Amino acid sequence: MSNLRLSEQARAALPGGVSHELRYRDPYPLYIDTARGAEKWDTEGRRYIDFKMGSAAQMLGHCHPAVVEALQKQAERAIFAADCHAFEIEWADWINRLYPSADRTRFTASGSEATMLALRLGRAYSGKDHVLRIDGHYHGWHDYALKGTKPGSNAPPSLGVPQPVTELVQVCAADPIAMAKALEDDRIGTVIFEASGANYGSVPLATETLKALYDVARAAGVVLIFDEIITGFRWSPGGRQARDGVVPDLTTLAKIATGGLPGGAVCGRADIMDLMNNTTERDGIAPAVSHKGTFNASPLIAAAACAAMPYLADGVAQSHADAMARRMRDGMNARMAEQGVKGLAYGDSSIIHVYFGQDTLDGLSPKQIRGLPKAVVNGYRDGMLSHGVDIMSYTSGLTSAAHTPDLIDEALEAFAKTLMDMTRGRILT
Numbered sequence: 001m002s003n004l005r006l007s008e009q010a011r012a013a014l015p016g017g018v019s020h021e022l023r024y025r026d027p028y029p030l031y032i033d034t035a036r037g038a039e040k041w042d043t044e045g046r047r048y049i050d051f052k053m054g055s056a057a058q059m060l061g062h063c064h065p066a067v068v069e070a071l072q073k074q075a076e077r078a079i080f081a082a083d084c085h086a087f088e089i090e091w092a093d094w095i096n097r098l099y100p101s102a103d104r105t106r107f108t109a110s111g112s113e114a115t116m117l118a119l120r121l122g123r124a125y126s127g128k129d130h131v132l133r134i135d136g137h138y139h140g141w142h143d144y145a146l147k148g149t150k151p152g153s154n155a156p157p158s159l160g161v162p163q164p165v166t167e168l169v170q171v172c173a174a175d176p177i178a179m180a181k182a183l184e185d186d187r188i189g190t191v192i193f194e195a196s197g198a199n200y201g202s203v204p205l206a207t208e209t210l211k212a213l214y215d216v217a218r219a220a221g222v223v224l225i226f227d228e229i230i231t232g233f234r235w236s237p238g239g240r241q242a243r244d245g246v247v248p249d250l251t252t253l254a255k256i257a258t259g260g261l262p263g264g265a266v267c268g269r270a271d272i273m274d275l276m277n278n279t280t281e282r283d284g285i286a287p288a289v290s291h292k293g294t295f296n297a298s299p300l301i302a303a304a305a306c307a308a309m310p311y312l313a314d315g316v317a318q319s320h321a322d323a324m325a326r327r328m329r330d331g332m333n334a335r336m337a338e339q340g341v342k343g344l345a346y347g348d349s350s351i352i353h354v355y356f357g358q359d360t361l362d363g364l365s366p367k368q369i370r371g372l373p374k375a376v377v378n379g380y381r382d383g384m385l386s387h388g389v390d391i392m393s394y395t396s397g398l399t400s401a402a403h404t405p406d407l408i409d410e411a412l413e414a415f416a417k418t419l420m421d422m423t424r425g426r427i428l429t
Contacts (some may be wrong), residue, residue, distance in 0.1 A: 007028030061402025067260065070304050070306070085297075095267050101226070108264040112141050119131055119225070143161045176212035210240075239251065250273075275287065321400050341423065389411050
């Protein structure tokens with residue numbers, strides 16, 4: 001069935017015709033039928049080189065044989081029984097071994113649930129309700145994470161978020177002086193930020209800045225949460241914290257950590273995590289921190305994650321993906337220079353961001369970096385798609401262990417054609 005016909009049906013069945021607002025496209029979105037490795041095909045048979053990779057979840061590539069086999073075997077044994085099982089222990093042991101912050105791990109059903117639980121743990125342990133977050137960083141769609149998501153704005157970018165909730169969330173710049181000033185408010189007991197910098201590093205967080213923010217949080221005695229939902233198992237097998245030697249109190253994980261399937265996790269210090277123990281009582285409440293969730297550590301998800309872990313634990317997948325991203329970024333910068341287009345392809349690890357308008361980020365605020373004109377963003381995304389390359393939201397993408405030099409080179413030719421299209425259409429000048 002055509003993408004157009006499916007979109008017509010979807011608009012009658014789903015709000016906006018989609019299940020996620022970033023999947024919306026005008027005049028209609030893609031409907032993918034098959035995905036293998038770093039490629040996918042829509043319902044009309046068109047092929048795309050994928051730099052979205054399941055919203056950063058498919059680090060090993062689509063339909064990795066070990067993950068598919070684990071799912072098939074587990075589905076024959078038990079899909080879901082709402083009981084404990086051996087795979088959840090094995091899965092937690094992998095995370096506890098690989099993540100410096102992890103003494104214990106608790107699983108959730110999504111990344112947003114992971115940050116929601118981590119914030120609850122932080123407030124419970126500190127005894128303070130207020131949370132400090134960094135301007136522009138993203139921690140999911142729930143009420144406690146929305147204020148400050150849009151760079152330069154303290155208003156949550158959604159209706160339906162109660163004002164009393166937003167008042168419990170404070171926002172500061174990704175600057176140690178600004179954080180120290182904010183933490184003079186002794187109502188704040190928890191700090192959370194993306195380990196990569198805003199939006200998986202589109203506004204980069206330099207290692208020296210990360211360490212300085214860590215030092216400020218430590219001096220203030222607050223609970224420090226690293227959101228490693230994208231950096232986890234991507235920057236290294238132990239995330240950015242292992243790669244750069246900066247260890248938080250709690251870490252949130254999802255995407256790659258779940259074998260590319262739905263789910264999430266919180267891991268961290270035993271004394272904080274043990275607040276969820278059924279025998280831990282505070283103020284007459286046991287467990288002191290309540291956490292439920294029907295599909296936490298679902299056997300299907302846990303089996304897939306455990307199958308993926310050996311391929312994620314030795315660093316080979318990450319090194320390959322990093323090399324492919326460097327090849328892509330270098331090639332993009334070379335092609336912009338060849339065509340006289342002002343712009344910059346940049347990023348850490350296996351991430352690829354593109355900024356159009358100047359060849360450096362120096363002097364730009366987070367709001368400016370994330371504020372390219374809509375015509376530029378849409379012209380770039382739609383242009384790449386028309387030439388057989390699908391990217392993430394905005395002007396970003398990422399690589400996986402399944403990307404090859406040949407696929408990168410093919411994508412670079414699509415990039416060069418897209419630049420020419422945008423220049424001819426006066427989208428770029």
